[in-house]
Amino acid sequence: MATTYDAIIIGTGQAGPSLAVRLASSGMRVAIVERKQFGGTCVNTGCIPTKTLVASARAAHVARHAGEYGVMIDGSITVDMKKVKERKDAVVHQSNEGLEKWLKGTEHLTVYQGHARFTGPRQIRVSDELLEANQIFINVGGRASTPPLRGLDQVSYLNNSTMMDVDFLPEHLIVIGGSYVGLEFAQMYRRFGSQVTIVEMGPRLIQREDGDVSEAVRTIVEAEDIKTRLSAECIALEKRGDKVAVGVDCTSGDKIVVGSHVLLAVGRVPNTADLGLENARIAVDQRGYIQVDDQLRTNVPGIYALGDCNGRGAFTHTSYNDYEIVAANLLDGDQRRVSDRITAYNLYIDPPLGRAGMTETEARKSGRKALIAKRPMTRVGRAVEKGETEGFMKILVDAETKQILGASLLGIECDEVIHSILDVMYAKAPYTVIQRAMHIHPTVTELIPTMLGELKPLE
Numbered sequence: 001m002a003t004t005y006d007a008i009i010i011g012t013g014q015a016g017p018s019l020a021v022r023l024a025s026s027g028m029r030v031a032i033v034e035r036k037q038f039g040g041t042c043v044n045t046g047c048i049p050t051k052t053l054v055a056s057a058r059a060a061h062v063a064r065h066a067g068e069y070g071v072m073i074d075g076s077i078t079v080d081m082k083k084v085k086e087r088k089d090a091v092v093h094q095s096n097e098g099l100e101k102w103l104k105g106t107e108h109l110t111v112y113q114g115h116a117r118f119t120g121p122r123q124i125r126v127s128d129e130l131l132e133a134n135q136i137f138i139n140v141g142g143r144a145s146t147p148p149l150r151g152l153d154q155v156s157y158l159n160n161s162t163m164m165d166v167d168f169l170p171e172h173l174i175v176i177g178g179s180y181v182g183l184e185f186a187q188m189y190r191r192f193g194s195q196v197t198i199v200e201m202g203p204r205l206i207q208r209e210d211g212d213v214s215e216a217v218r219t220i221v222e223a224e225d226i227k228t229r230l231s232a233e234c235i236a237l238e239k240r241g242d243k244v245a246v247g248v249d250c251t252s253g254d255k256i257v258v259g260s261h262v263l264l265a266v267g268r269v270p271n272t273a274d275l276g277l278e279n280a281r282i283a284v285d286q287r288g289y290i291q292v293d294d295q296l297r298t299n300v301p302g303i304y305a306l307g308d309c310n311g312r313g314a315f316t317h318t319s320y321n322d323y324e325i326v327a328a329n330l331l332d333g334d335q336r337r338v339s340d341r342i343t344a345y346n347l348y349i350d351p352p353l354g355r356a357g358m359t360e361t362e363a364r365k366s367g368r369k370a371l372i373a374k375r376p377m378t379r380v381g382r383a384v385e386k387g388e389t390e391g392f393m394k395i396l397v398d399a400e401t402k403q404i405l406g407a408s409l410l411g412i413e414c415d416e417v418i419h420s421i422l423d424v425m426y427a428k429a430p431y432t433v434i435q436r437a438m439h440i441h442p443t444v445t446e447l448i449p450t451m452l453g454e455l456k457p458l459e
Contacts, residue, residue, distance in 0.1 A: 002123055002130035005031045009137045010116045010124065010275070013040025014319035015306035015326075016139035017103055022327050024108040031133070032103060033116040033126050039096040040141045041308070042316040045161040048095055050184060051348060052088045057191035058350055068387060079192045085167040092164075118276040121300050135302050137326070138282075138290060139319075140275065142268040142308040149176075150236040155244050157237075157262040160185075170194045172259035174246050176235060178205040178228065180347050182265035183221065187349050190226050197227040197257050199248050204230060206347065210360045212392075213353065213408050220349065220390050229257065237262065270309040285311065294337040295329050296322055312338050315345055342425050343406075346415040351377075351391050354418030357406030357425055358396060363458060369399035371455035375447060377411040382444045388412040395421065395451055396458070402430035413444045420445050431455075 006028035009016045020032040037044045056079075063077045104111050114127040123132040144159035146152070158166070160181055173189050175182045178200030190196040198205070198221070204214040205221075205228065218228055232248040239245075245258045272288045283291045283299045289311030296304050296312075304326055307319035321341055328334035347353035363370045374394045377383040391410035398405055407421045424434050431452050439446035 002132040003031075005029050005110075005131060005133040007031075007135040007137065008033070008124060008131055008133040009139060011040065011139035011141060011307070011309075012038045012099065012103070013139050013141045013307045014042055014316045015323040016040075016137065017099060018320065019137060019139075019306070019323045019327060020103065020109055021106050022323075022331065024106050026331055027108065029108055031110045031112060031131055033112045033114065033124070033131075035113070035115040037096060038100040038103070040139075041143075042319075043095045043099065044092060045164050047316050049088050049092050049164055050160075050188075052091045053084065053188055054184065054348055054350070056084045056087065057188040060193075061191045061350070079169065081169050081192065082167045084192070088164070116275065118280040118282070121280040121303065124276075136304070138272075138275070138298075138303070138305045138309060139307045140271040140309045142270045142314070144264065145267040145269045146264065147266050151238045155237045155239050155262065157244075157264050159264050163263060170259075170261040172197070173261050173263060174199060174244065174257055174259035175263045175265055176246070177263075177265035177267070178202070178230070179208075179265065179267075180206065182263070183217065183347065183349050185263055185265065186226050187221055187224065190221075190224050195227075195259070197229060197259065199229045199232045199235060199246060199257065201232050201235065202230065208359075209353075209355070210394075210408060212360075212394075213410060216391055216410055217347075217349065217353065220351070223390075227257075268308070268314065270311070272309055287311070292338075294339050295335075296326055296338065317344070342422065344418070344422050346418070348415065351388060351410065351412045352415035353391075354409040354414040354416075355407070356418050356422045357404065359406060359408065360394065360396060360458070363396050363405055370405060370458040371397040371399050372458045373397075373451040373454045373456065375451050375454075380411065380444055380447050382442045382446075383412050385442065386412060393417075393447065393451060395448070395455075397431045397452070397455055399457070402432065403428060404431050404434075411444065417445045417448070420448060 007023050007030045009020045009032040012034040020030050024030045060079050066073050112126045116124045116126050119125050169192055172195040175186045175198045178198045186196045186198050205218050206214050229248045236247040243258050244262050245256050247256050270288045280300055285291055290298055290305035290309055292298055292305050292310045296306055298305055306322035308314055325336045328336040342357055344356045374392055376392045378389045383389045393409045395407040396405040404421060404425050409418050435449045435452035437449055
């Protein structure tokens with residue numbers, strides 16, 4: 001006999017809990033199911049723990065460079081990795097335990113802990129219990145991808161989740177994958193004191209970005225003595241005593257890199273293979289992502305997919321926005337859509353990359369008339385004052401509508417600065433709104449109006 005609810009939510013990532021509480025607060029009888037850790041990727045193995053570790057790594061980096069600012073520190077700078085992990089764990093526990101308490105204390109909301117699997121389009125099984133509802137919301141997230149690399153099954157390796165258990169300093173960390181996750185861990189562990197080599201199959205780092213951005217990021221990490229091996233088209237691994245040898249087969253340099261530990265950072269896959277989606281006839285694409293429409297509805301009436309598992313975004317903020325879209329449509333009579341949102345994300349190396357809208361490459365491919373402005377951080381007073389002048393800022397504008405098309409901001413505090421541009425883009429206002437704004441001095445943001453006064457045709 002199944003227990004009946006008005007709504008069932010599978011997963012407690014960034015979308016599920018807020019939606020569950022919102023639905024329960026409206027008077028609906030709601031069940032939410034979690035099979036492992038409350039909070040999903042962001043809270044347990046993603047944003048919160050990694051940015052906590054990044055903060056510890058930056059503290060070590062600043063301490064080592066204190067003398068450049070006239071601050072003298074006697075003795076060597078050392079990092080206690082056990083204390084670094086303890087600090088990270090404390091921050092994580094505060095988040096996931098607080099979330100669990102919030103959910104279990106919400107009226108009209110029942111929490112189930114176990115693996116959920118569809119037995120039909122309106123019914124799921126959790127352990128020995130059957131639950132049914134007319135509305136089911138899937139928020140199961142994703143996990144690190146494990147590529148079919150030759151020799152991978154013969155060696156030990158880490159991914160973004162198992163890195164959270166590391167409480168020691170790897171002697172030489174080889175990071176396979178030169179994109180967002182790989183770069184953050186690479187710089188972090190170099191600052192902790194490890195030797196680090198990044199191995200990337202493509203011809204440049206973070207290939208989704210413009211070439212000038214990729215090259216600037218490579219310059220930044222290599223300045224910290226992080227080795228980069230690009231165009232590693234035939235990666236293979238083998239055990240060598242207590243070491244790991246990674247064959248990179250690059251066009252130049254040694255064909256093999258030998259390290260103490262390997263981190264795989266080569267993308268993610270959705271957690272959809274073991275949900276019994278076929279029993280509900282829920283459509284997925286070739287990569288396993290649940291197919292949804294512009295309001296996050298699947299092909300089965302009453303079933304929705306939110307967060308990383310729907311392939312419509314791979315960030316905490318897109319997942320939470322999924323919740324906002326579904327809640328607005330179901331409860332507020334507000335017709336919100338996925339297509340309303342603007343691409344936006346950050347790369348949290350130091351200095352960070354803030355991104356919104358189109359890249360320069362995409363603007364060129366679009367064929368539209370565009371304007372561009374670019375400013376090196378060496379010409380940003382705030383960066384000079386802080387002694388952190390790596391990177392540049394770049395902005396693109398539609399020459400006819402005067403609306404901002406996109407921006408790539410690589411530099412100190414640019415993870416925050418990007419929002420001043422993003423908000424104007426959402427307002428669909430002409431760039432002159434921000435160009436004519438009086439910003440506060442001295443800041444990084446104050447140079448955005450200056451840049452917009454220097455726009456030139458994109459040739």
